[in-house]
Amino acid sequence: MKYFDPRSILLARHAQHIVLVHFPIALLISSVVFDIWARWSGRTQQALVGKLDLYAAAVSSPIAAATGLLAWRWQLEGARLKGALLLHLCGALLVTVLCCALAWYRANRRDRDDATLPAGYFAVAILAVMIVAFTAHLGGIVSGVVTPGN
Numbered sequence: 001m002k003y004f005d006p007r008s009i010l011l012a013r014h015a016q017h018i019v020l021v022h023f024p025i026a027l028l029i030s031s032v033v034f035d036i037w038a039r040w041s042g043r044t045q046q047a048l049v050g051k052l053d054l055y056a057a058a059v060s061s062p063i064a065a066a067t068g069l070l071a072w073r074w075q076l077e078g079a080r081l082k083g084a085l086l087l088h089l090c091g092a093l094l095v096t097v098l099c100c101a102l103a104w105y106r107a108n109r110r111d112r113d114d115a116t117l118p119a120g121y122f123a124v125a126i127l128a129v130m131i132v133a134f135t136a137h138l139g140g141i142v143s144g145v146v147t148p149g150n
């Protein structure tokens with residue numbers, strides 16, 4: 001692997017997934033942090049940032065999932081779906097559905113004041129953050145970055 005060769009960086013078979021996974025993870029966490037801040041302070045600017053972060057998470061999570069399927073086919077050569085890989089796939093699909101559902105809810109909300117989101121919204125959003133964290137942890141196991149004992 002040449003460190004500064006654009007071809008080997010961009011066209012590595014599994015590189016796209018490894019790069020793109022950071023977007024839904026960071027955007028979803030950031031969305032919930034800004035929404036909690038908005039609820040706590042009553043400020044609408046923070047709520048707007050939370051909403052836009054959520055929309056970006058909803059757009060980027062299916063893209064990350066699609067590149068994950070490609071990494072599975074190319075990098076793991078379609079290995080049997082079991083153990084950490086199967087759990088990673090299930091967590092990824094659940095996160096994608098939750099991000100899109102939360103974004104749909106925000107876009108269609110009657111009450112336009114995003115600083116007054118109901119407690120149920122936060123419960124689902126925090127659940128989604130926990131699932132994305134667990135999915136990312138499993139991804140590390142699948143890619144071999146996380147091994148027993150570290």
Ligand code: HEM
Pocket residue numbers: 014015017018021024025061062064065066067068069070071072075076085088089092093095096132135136137138139140142143144145
């Ligand atoms: C929102 C969706 C997803 C997220 C957030 C996610 C997250 C991650 C993370 C954090 C890693 C480890 C990256 C690293 O080692 O630096 C990973 C690796 C991996 N994921 Fe996902 N993933 C998602 C969807 C999927 C899906 C749908 C599949 C299909 C089975 C998949 C298959 C894989 C594979 C095969 C690897 C290992 C890639 C390699 O070693 O090059 N992922 N994922």
